[in-house]
Amino acid sequence: xxxLNQSPQSMFIxxxxxxxxxxxxxxxxxxxxxxxxxxGEGPVLLIALYKAGELTSNGRLTAQFGITRKDSFLNISASxxxxxxxxxxxxxxxxNTGKLIxxxxxxxxVKP
Amino acid sequence: xxxxxxxxxxxxKTRGQQVTLRCSSQSGHNTVSWYQQALGQGPQFIxxxxxxxxxxxxxxxxxxxxxxxxxxxxxxxxxxxELDDSALYLCASNRMDREDTQYFGPGTRLTVL
Numbered sequence: 001x002x003x004l005n006q007s008p009q010s011m012f013i014x015x016x017x018x019x020x021x022x023x024x025x026x027x028x029x030x031x032x033x034x035x036x037x038x039x040g041e042g043p044v045l046l047i048a049l050y051k052a053g054e055l056t057s058n059g060r061l062t063a064q065f066g067i068t069r070k071d072s073f074l075n076i077s078a079s080x081x082x083x084x085x086x087x088x089x090x091x092x093x094x095x096n097t098g099k100l101i102x103x104x105x106x107x108x109x110v111k112p
Numbered sequence: 113x114x115x116x117x118x119x120x121x122x123x124x125k126t127r128g129q130q131v132t133l134r135c136s137s138q139s140g141h142n143t144v145s146w147y148q149q150a151l152g153q154g155p156q157f158i159x160x161x162x163x164x165x166x167x168x169x170x171x172x173x174x175x176x177x178x179x180x181x182x183x184x185x186x187x188x189x190x191x192x193x194e195l196d197d198s199a200l201y202l203c204a205s206n207r208m209d210r211e212d213t214q215y216f217g218p219g220t221r222l223t224v225l
Binding site for chain 2: 033035043048086101
């Protein structure tokens, strides 16, 4: 079935460092989404990407929709302790089904 | 604050029992989707409801069923609970013209013993 591959699986960084994570697929998708999930909570939408090549920022977060429509990356600049959590990429499987496919997640830990 | 609310927060059931989980969608959203998230995994799509009808379904058996009400709130029902049904159940809502941008509630943690 459809699968998204996220890397790295986990990261342990020092506060203030920049972070980069990415997500790839063997299939083309027209919408890429990045979510953050805190323990015991639902995923929170960070950035939505709708156009190939699009680069979108949300505060210290920047995400890009790959030109091939098969990948996306998320960068976090100057990390802070509250950036800790699990980051998921997701794609819209097809129109009119409502189905989002999620990656396995990247767990981020930030050392103060 | 996404505006999507779910109840209850936690629930413990035994094998074979039935459970109903509830969701209120974000204001202005007319579409609700349900996801199952096992520990350490990403959410898995169960189904979506629009205009009180099932609009799409993932790879889940018929004992997973749902309802959507005229006020766009929704229920997820699971019959004949199995141990593997233990998971975080997430509800997400969206506008039908922006169905790829879904906003999630905090989830219901279901434990089946």
